[in-house]
Amino acid sequence: MGAQDFWxxxxxxxxxxxxxxGSQNLTCDPNDMKALEDFMSNLTTxxxxxxxxxxxDCCKWEGITCNSSSFRVVKLELPSKRLAGNLSASLGTLxxxxxxxxxxxxxxxxxxxxxxxxxxxxxxxxxxxxxxxPIHFSIxxxxxxxxxxxxxLLNGSLPGSMCDSNSTQLRVLNVAAxxxxxxxxxxxxxxxxxxxxxxxxxxxxxxxxxxxxxxxxLRKLTQLSIQDNKFARALSEEFGNLINLVRLDISSNEFxxxxxxxxxxxEKLHYFLAHSNRFDGQIPPSLSSSSTISLxxxxxxxxxxxxxxxxxxxxxxxxxxxGSNRFDGPIPSHLPSCQRLNNINLARNNFRGQVPESFKxxxxxxxxxxxxTSISNISSAFRILQQCQNLTTLVLTLNFRGxxxxxxxxxxxxxxxxxxxxxxxxxxxxxxxxSTSSRLQLLDISWNQLQGTIPVWFGNFSSxxxxxxxxxxxxxxxxxxxxxxxxxxxxxxSLEEPSPDFPLVxxxxxxxxxxxxxxxxxxxxxxxxxxxxxxxPVWPEFGKLKLLHVLDLKFNSLVGSIPSSLSGMSNLETxxxxxxxxxxxxPPLLINLNFLSKFSVADNQLxxxxxxxxQFLTFSSSSFEGNSLSGYDASPCPxxxxxxxxxxxxxxxxxxxxxxxxxxxxxxxxxxxxxxxDRYVWTF
Numbered sequence: 001m002g003a004q005d006f007w008x009x010x011x012x013x014x015x016x017x018x019x020x021x022g023s024q025n026l027t028c029d030p031n032d033m034k035a036l037e038d039f040m041s042n043l044t045t046x047x048x049x050x051x052x053x054x055x056x057d058c059c060k061w062e063g064i065t066c067n068s069s070s071f072r073v074v075k076l077e078l079p080s081k082r083l084a085g086n087l088s089a090s091l092g093t094l095x096x097x098x099x100x101x102x103x104x105x106x107x108x109x110x111x112x113x114x115x116x117x118x119x120x121x122x123x124x125x126x127x128x129x130x131x132x133x134p135i136h137f138s139i140x141x142x143x144x145x146x147x148x149x150x151x152x153l154l155n156g157s158l159p160g161s162m163c164d165s166n167s168t169q170l171r172v173l174n175v176a177a178x179x180x181x182x183x184x185x186x187x188x189x190x191x192x193x194x195x196x197x198x199x200x201x202x203x204x205x206x207x208x209x210x211x212x213x214x215x216x217x218l219r220k221l222t223q224l225s226i227q228d229n230k231f232a233r234a235l236s237e238e239f240g241n242l243i244n245l246v247r248l249d250i251s252s253n254e255f256x257x258x259x260x261x262x263x264x265x266x267e268k269l270h271y272f273l274a275h276s277n278r279f280d281g282q283i284p285p286s287l288s289s290s291s292t293i294s295l296x297x298x299x300x301x302x303x304x305x306x307x308x309x310x311x312x313x314x315x316x317x318x319x320x321x322x323g324s325n326r327f328d329g330p331i332p333s334h335l336p337s338c339q340r341l342n343n344i345n346l347a348r349n350n351f352r353g354q355v356p357e358s359f360k361x362x363x364x365x366x367x368x369x370x371x372x373t374s375i376s377n378i379s380s381a382f383r384i385l386q387q388c389q390n391l392t393t394l395v396l397t398l399n400f401r402g403x404x405x406x407x408x409x410x411x412x413x414x415x416x417x418x419x420x421x422x423x424x425x426x427x428x429x430x431x432x433x434x435s436t437s438s439r440l441q442l443l444d445i446s447w448n449q450l451q452g453t454i455p456v457w458f459g460n461f462s463s464x465x466x467x468x469x470x471x472x473x474x475x476x477x478x479x480x481x482x483x484x485x486x487x488x489x490x491x492x493x494s495l496e497e498p499s500p501d502f503p504l505v506x507x508x509x510x511x512x513x514x515x516x517x518x519x520x521x522x523x524x525x526x527x528x529x530x531x532x533x534x535x536x537p538v539w540p541e542f543g544k545l546k547l548l549h550v551l552d553l554k555f556n557s558l559v560g561s562i563p564s565s566l567s568g569m570s571n572l573e574t575x576x577x578x579x580x581x582x583x584x585x586x587p588p589l590l591i592n593l594n595f596l597s598k599f600s601v602a603d604n605q606l607x608x609x610x611x612x613x614x615q616f617l618t619f620s621s622s623s624f625e626g627n628s629l630s631g632y633d634a635s636p637c638p639x640x641x642x643x644x645x646x647x648x649x650x651x652x653x654x655x656x657x658x659x660x661x662x663x664x665x666x667x668x669x670x671x672x673x674x675x676x677x678d679r680y681v682w683t684f
Contacts, residue, residue, distance in 0.1 A: 027057050027059055027066075027071045028058040028059040028064075028066055028072075028073065029071055029073070031093060032058065032072060032073045032093075032094055033058050034093075035073075035090040035091055035093045035094050036050075036061070036064075036073070038088045038090035039087075039088045039090060039091055041088070042085050042086045042087065042088040043083055043084065043085035043086075044085040045082060045083055045084045045106075047061075047062065047081065047083070048062065049061055049062040050062065058073070059071055059073070062078075063075075063077045063078040065077070065099075067096065070096070072094075072096040073096065073097060074096055074097060074098045074099070075097070075098060075099040076091070076097060076099065076100050076102075077099060077100075078101070078102055078105070079101050079103045079104050079125070080103070080105070081105060082106065083102065083105040083106060084105070084108075085107065085108070086107070086108065086109040087107050087109065087111070087112055087115070087126075088112070089114045089115075091112070091114070091115055092112060092113075092115050092117060092118060093114070094118070095119065095120065096120055097118055097120060097121055098121060098123070098143075099122060099123045100115070100118075100121060100123065100124050100125070100126075101123065101125040102125070102126055102129070103125045103126065103148070104127070104128040105128070105129055106129065106130060107126070107129040107130065107131065108129070109131065109132070109133075110131065110132065110133040111126070111131055111133075111149070111154075113137045116137065116139045116141060117140050117141075118141065119140075119141075119142060119143065120143050121141055121143060122144060122145045122146065122169075123144075124141070124144065124146070125146070125148045126148070127149060127150045127151050127152070127174065128150070128151040129151075129152055130152065130153055131149070131152040131153060131154055132153040132154060132155070133155065134154070134155055134156025134157070135154060135156065135158075136156065137159075138159065138161040139159055139161040139164070140164075143169060144169065144170050145170060145171050145172070146170075146171065146172045147162070147173050147174070148173075148174040149174070149175055149178070150174045150176040150177050150198065151176065151177040151178075152177075152178050153178065153179060154175075154178040154179065154180065155178065155179040155180065155181070156180065156182075157180065157181065157185075158175065158204070160185030160186070160187035162187075162191075163185075163188045163189070163190040163191035168190075168191075168192060168193060170191045170194055171193055172194075172195065172196045173191065173194060173196070173198070174198040175198065175199060176198045176199065176200040176201050176225065177200070177201040177202075178201075178202055179203060180199075180202040180203065180204060181202070181204065181205070183204070183205055183206045184199070184204055184206050185214065186213060186214035187214065188214045189213075189214040189216065189217040190217075191218065192217060192218065192219075192220070193220060194221055195220050195221060195222050195223070196221075196222065196223040197215075197218070197221060197223070197224050197225070198223070198225040199225065199226045199229065200227045200228050200229070200249070201227070201228040202228075202229055203229065203230055204226070204229040204230060204231065205229070205230045205232070206231050206232075207232060213238075215239075215242070216241050216242070218242065219241075219242070219243065219244060220244060221242050221245060222245060222246045222247070223245070223246060223248075224242065224247070225249045226250055227249045227250060227251040227252050227253065227273065228252040228253070229252075230253065230254060231254065231255060232253065232254040232256070233254075233255070233256060233257070235250070235255045235259065235260055235279075236260070237260040239260070239262065240260065240262025240263070240265045240266060242266070243265055243266065243267065243268070244268055245266055245268065246268050246269060246270050246271070247270065248266075248271070248272050248273070249273040250273070250274050250277070251273045251276050251297070252275070252276040253276075253277055254278060255274070255277040255278060255279060256277070256278040256280070257280065258279070258280065258282075258284070259274065259284050259287065259298075260284065261284035261285060261286045261287075262284075262286065263284065263286035263287045263290050263293075264286040266290075266292075269290070269292055269293060270292055270293065270294045271293075271294065271295045272293060272295070272297070273295070273297040274298055274301070275297045275298060275299040275300050275301070276299070276301075277300075277301055278301065278302060279298070279301040279303060280302040280304065281303065281304070282304065282305045283303065283307070283308075283309075288308060288314070289310035289313040289314060290313070290316075291315055291316060292316055293316060293317055294316045294319065295319040296319070296321070297321040298321065298322055299321045299322065299323040299324050299345065300325075301324075301325055302326055303322070303325040303326060303327065304325070304327060304328070305327065305328070305329075306327065306329040306332070307322060307327050307329075307332040307346075308332075309334070309335070309338065311335070311337040311339070311341075312337070315339070315340070316340065317338050317340060317341050318340050318341060318342055319342070319343040319344075320335075320341060320343065320344050320345070321344075321345040322346055323345040323346060323347040323348050323349070323369065324347065324348040325348075325349055326349065326350060327346075327349040327350065327351065328349070328351065328352075329351065329352070330351060330352065330356065331346065331351050331354075331355060331356055331370065332356075333356035333357075335358075335362065336358050336359060336362040336364075336365075339364060340364060341364055341365065342365055342367065343365075343366060343367040344367065344368050345369045346373060347369045347370065347371040347372050347373065347395065347397075348371070348372045348373070349373055350373075350374070351370075351373040351374060351375060352374050353375060353376070354375055354376060354377045354380050354381065355370070355375060355377075355380065355381040355385060356384075357384060359384050359385060359387075360384050360387040360388075361387075362388050363388065363389045363390060365388050365390065365391060366390050366391060366393065367392065367393040368388070368391060368393065368394055368395070369393075369394075369395035370395070370396055370399065371395045371396055371397035371398050371399065371420070372397060372398035372399070373399060374399065375399050376400060376403070378396070378399070378400040378403045378404075378405070378424075378426070379406040379408065381400075382406055382411050383408070385413075386412055390415060391413070391415060392415050392416060392417045392418065392439075394413075394416060394419050394420070395418075395420045396420070396421050396424070397421065397424065397444075398422075398423050399424055400424045400426065401424065401425055402426075402427065402449075403424070403426060403427070404426065404427045404428040405421075405426045405428040405429070405430070405431055405448070407428065407429070407431045407433070408431075408433065409432060411431075411433040411436075412433065414436065414437070414438075415439060416437045416440060417439050417441045417442070417463075418440075418442045418443075419437065419440060419443050419444070420443075420444040421444070421445050421448070422445065422446045422447050423446070423447040423448070424448055425448055426448040426449065426450060427448075427449050427450070427451070428450065429450060430450060430452065430454070430455055430469075432455070432457075435455070435457045438460070438462070438463075439463055440461050440463065441463045441464055441465055441466070441487070442466040442467075442523065443461075443464060443466070443467050444466075445468070445469055445472070446469060446470045446471050446472070446528065447470070447471045447472075448471075449472065449473060450469075450472040450473065451472075451473045451474065451475070452475065452476075453474065453476035453477075454469065454478065454482075454529075454534075455479070457481075458479060458481060458482060459479060459480075459481020459482055459484050459485065460481075461485065462485075462487065463486075463487050463491070464485060465485075465487045465488060465491075465523075465525040465526075465547070466523050466524075466525065467482075467527055469528065469529055469532070470528045470529060470530045470531050470552065471530070471532075472531075472532055473533060474532040474533065474534060475534065475535070476534065476535065476536070477535060477536030477537075478529065478534055478536060478538075478539065478553075478558075482527065483539050483541035483542050483544060484541070484544070485545070487525075487547070488527075488545040488546075488547045489544055489545060489546060489547065490546070491547070524549035524550050524573065525548050525549045525550070526548070526549065526551075526552075527548060527550070527551050528550065528552045529553055529556070530552045530554040530555050530576065531554070531555045531556075532555075532556055533556065533557060534553070534557065535558065535559065536558065536559065536560075537559060537560035537561075538553065538558055538560065538563060538582070539563070540563035540565040540566075541565070542563070542565070542566055542569065543563065543565030543566050543568030543569060544568060545569050546568065546569060546570050547571055548569050548571065548572060549571055549573045549574065549595075550572075550573060550574040551569070551572060551574065551575050552574065552576045553576065553577055554576040554577065554578045554579050554600070555578070555579045556579075556580050557580065557581055558577070558580040558581060558582060559580075559583070560582065560583065560584075561582065561585075562577065562582055562584065562585075562586060562587055562590075562601070563587070564588075564589045564590075566590060566593075567587065567589035567590055567592045567593060570593070570594075570595075571595055572593050572595060572596055573596060573598065574596075574597070574598040574599075575590075575593070575596060575598070575599050575600075576598070576599070576600045577601050578600040578602040578604070578626075579603045580604055582604040582605060582606060583605040583606065583607075584607075584608075585606065585607065585609070586606060586608065586610060586611055586629070587611075588611045590611060590614075591612075591613040591614030591615070591616050592614065593614070593615060594614065594615065595615075596614075596615040597615065599615070599616075599623050600622070600623045601623065601624060601627065602624060602625050602626045602627070603625070603626030603627070604626065604627055605628075606624075606628065606629055607628040608628075608629065609629070609630055610624055610630065610631025611631070612631060
């Protein structure tokens with residue numbers, strides 16, 4: 001066969017192949033198709049719109065973008081698609097890929113090496129998955145600009161190759177919320193284009209000087225987040241060379257000593273968070289007179305002396321958190337001259353005296369916590385603070401020991417949405433002037449010594465969804481009006497938060513990798529009336545409160561039967577009617593409370609059979625003891641510590657002692673399972 005015949009054959013073969021591809025309507029590159037098929041085969045879930053049954057053209061599949069001329073895959077974007085399984089190394093053959101986003105899925109296993117060899121990849125987002133194991137290979141992504149592998153289970157050392165000489169275009173690097181450990185590689189200083197670096201919530205170590213040594217060349221850095229690690233010792237003054245910083249978060253580490261006085265050079269810094277360290281001494285002058293700082297959070301350190309801010313210079317300051325330090329002296333009277341300051345936490349310090357008269361002119365303040373500051377004269381405090389025209393959140397817990405709750409009818413807090421005056425041992429009755437705070441959404445007056453009845457006008461609070469009056473000496477019936485609270489029946493609960501950095505509570509024992517802080521909007525809708533002297537019935541109308549999550553009436557003197565209508569509280573998670581004088585049977589309809597996780601009717605006068613089914617199969621005997629009940633006894637929580645007894649008790653639950661071995665430990669454990677260690681820890 002001559003040369004001419006050879007080329008004729010080649011042309012005919014090419015035409016034949018083109019004819020076949022055309023008949024299959026296949027436009028995407030066959031190698032790319034194979035890589036995507038391998039990717040699919042490693043998943044245990046199905047990607048809607050993928051596969052031959054939908055289209056043989058992978059360029060038309062959901063999440064795929066191809067080059068219009070070469071039909072090569074350049075983008076693969078499938079975030080939040082509930083994908084599960086392992087990540088196939090075949091994606092590393094998509095050599096024209098520029099964007100790969102598989103964030104917020106359920107992918108697991110190790111990261112394929114081939115993904116970190118893609119020469120054209122500009123964006124790689126694998127965040128919020130379950131990838132694990134160390135990154136034991138070098139990273140070679142010369143075109144990468146955005147790299148996010150945060151919120152996984154990755155461990156070992158951070159690879160220094162993330163910022164080798166080829167990574168000159170990297171602008172965003174996020175490795176937060178993993179299990180990386182060891183020192184910060186000095187090679188991070190090679191990422192000279194880096195603008196946003198997030199190393200937070202790992203186990204990284206190092207001293208103040210060593211941390212910033214490799215970062216000082218990152219002059220374009222605007223956001224640096226190294227919070228929740230193990231960085232220790234004094235903070236290096238050299239971080240003042242990062243002159244383009246807008247946000248710096250070094251909180252929840254082990255830094256100690258003085259905060260360096262270098263903020264004069266940080267002329268673009270708006271947010272400085274250094275809470276939960278071991279800093280001592282005073283606030284440095286360059287920080288207390290910064291004209292750019294808008295949020296300053298130094299909570300939970302050992303800072304001392306008086307609070308002396310230069311409000312005439314701090315023209316941008318809006319949020320100030322100095323809680324849980326060792327500041328002393330009177331409450332700083334000059335704070336109202338910080339004209340934009342609207343969020344303030346001064347709780348848990350060694351202040352003394354009274355709320356300053358100057359606070360009458362504090363018209364910018366919206367959130368104010370002065371709890372546990374040893375201040376006195378609650379009447380004066382309310383008289384002054386009612387003149388703060390924009391005050392919506394007021395926290396005064398653990399002050400005013402033994403004083404009387406002021407009944408001054410001239411008091412008026414029209415805009416107040418959150419009022420917390422817990423654990424003050426206040427005496428007297430619930431004052432009438434509270435009824436004027438019609439916008440209240442959260443009221444906590446627990447752990448005082450209040451007497452009298454619960455006012456009927458509580459039912460007029462159209463927005464209230466969290467009400468805690470527990471641990472007082474309140475008497476009389478529960479007002480029927482509480483069963484008609486609109487926000488717990490069909491209302492929409494909404495609240496403007498004071499600041500994302502101003503949590504009211506922190507979940508006890510919560511990992512920073514999960515939800516740690518709770519803002520007001522995330523509080524469970526609650527009626528907490530326990531540990532009083534309330535009498536009368538449990539109103540059937542409570543069943544109308546479909547949005548209620550917690551109903552706690554324990555340790556009162558309530559009588560009558562348990563209404564079957566309580567089954568109408570379809571979102572109820574906690575129902576505690578224990579230690580009352582209730583009689584009759586437990587309504588079988590309560591098994592329809594599908595979200596009920598904590599339940600107790602212990603120590604009443606109930607009889608009959610414990611309902612079987614639904615959530616009742618998960619409650620331990622401690623939820624029912626002290627009655628004349630019989631029925632199925634399920635495993636105490638958590639499962640595994642004690643096997644299900646599976647015993648039908650045809651005797652009084654008072655006789656459980658003779659049936660269940662080690663009832664002393666079992667009962668204590670059961671109560672701990674129900675009550676738990678306090679669900680939340682107040683941060684104020």
